[in-house]
Amino acid sequence: MLGEVIRNRPEIALDDFLPIFLSSSLILVFGALFVGIYTLVKMGYLKKIYMPLAYLFWGFQAYCMYFMATRLHVGDFVGKILFITMIAYLTLPHLYYYLNNKAEEEYEN
């Protein structure tokens, strides 16, 4: 009975469950570290030398997303969507900071 059931659940390997949960959590943890360090550098609380560290965390995040997507067998379409999501994570803080500066300039003038 047990053997039959296991053969009927082929989508995700049993050993992959824990790595999937961990990698999906790390996606957002690394994402938070990326935007956190990026923001602190831009605000002047951290030296500019730490900025590459922010991008390194984005790299870890992107790898975790890739790792999770392959273990989940998400398929081409969702894979592309997740890729676009990662690009959005990379560009959003830049857009955010740019708009914030522009708004402040307008306010001060």
Next chain:
Amino acid sequence: MVDNMQSQSKQLGKMYFTVAAILFGAQILFGLIAGTQFVFSGFLFEILDFNVARMVHINALVVWLLYAMIGSVYYLLPDETKVETVGIGLGKLGFYVLTLAVTIVVLVYILVQVGPANEMSIWLIHEGREYIEAPRWADIGIVVVVLIFLANVYLTAMKGERTGIITVLMADLLALAGLYLAGMFYTNNISIDQYWWWWVIHLWVEATWEVFVAAVIGWALIKVIGANRQIVEMWLWIEVAMLFGSGILGIGHHYFWIGTPEYWWEIGALFSALEPVPLVAMFVHVMYDWGKEQGLQKGAGGKAQMNNTPAFLWFVASAFGNFIGAGIWGFFHTLPQMNIYTHGTQFTSAHGHLAFFGAFAMAMIAMFYMGVQGNKKELKMTKLTKYGFTFITVGVVGMTVALTIAGYGQVMIERAQFGATWEAYFIGQSSIWFKQAMGWRLAMGLVTFVGFLCLVIDLLTIKNAKINQES
């Protein structure tokens, strides 16, 4: 201009806050009962069964947050519009009608509990729709009360100033009120019923409530740390656009398993994946504004403005809690490939506990402190503020971790290994991972309750605390 000392709108807001705090206590109490029943299954058997305790627990959550939200709007309305709320008498009538209705509904849940599966049960006992189980008569009453509330907000805004925050709230509250109607009509088909039910639950929580909290936090940032209104409102509009985009189409991730067309798999996956993005924006928003305003004040030789540290503590924690609870705990089981294993397990419960707490409960507790502050120039943290915050936060995070471990046990044993059969359910439920986690969940629930007691005592006494008299 309205005199804040005499503002009846603020008084009405505080009345809503008071009932919200009482219902928050009821939510924790009934959660403790349900949690105890997981560990000691005979506890209150046939007196207050698990289904009833759970029903009161989750409905109290929704209702206390709604109370706190309505209270928040009444509280901030005179500040933003610069006039007294129009139709305050009707507003008070609405408050008493709603409170009476909620009391009767809860008493019926506890004393009557169940009825025959016919129209009578739907009209008089409950509708059986998780989170919004109010019987039909109370549904109609809620709609009337919300219409009074909406009329008050709109008429006041039309009479006074309409800031960006008020404009966002006007649009948001209209959507919030209108969506409730989607959960009111009855169909015999459970898939169709679930479809419309999600329109209330998801679109409330992940669209309108998120926008609401962003507006309230924006208002509070201006009040507490003197944040620049232009910048706060600009980000509020961007958050509105992003939250409505990801929130509305992200609803697809609830459609995976109710028989809707398969394109929802892709739409749900895409926009669910994008849902954490606005949450990250909000997180950066709070951090950036806080740092910037502090820096500006200090740079000008002054002292950083911070006139309500307890509220600010809860607001900042809310930004983080929103990201962790709704973002991390939501994301790691939202894709359909994973959700097929996690759906309906304690994973969902773990996500629900931390997301509701982080995104909404923390922000509304912060609003309680704004209400307590009133016109007092400064409110500082007391020991009880710190105890309340620490116990509640540690308790909820502890419950979340315990439920995650229980959920992981369910996913592995009940779903992946044994194939989600009825027998597998019992094997999963009796596993050591599940049982021990439920014990820890109960312990952490008790910690949360201790924190709640500290919070209530603090709210009642902080205004007269020595530390505030000195400041």
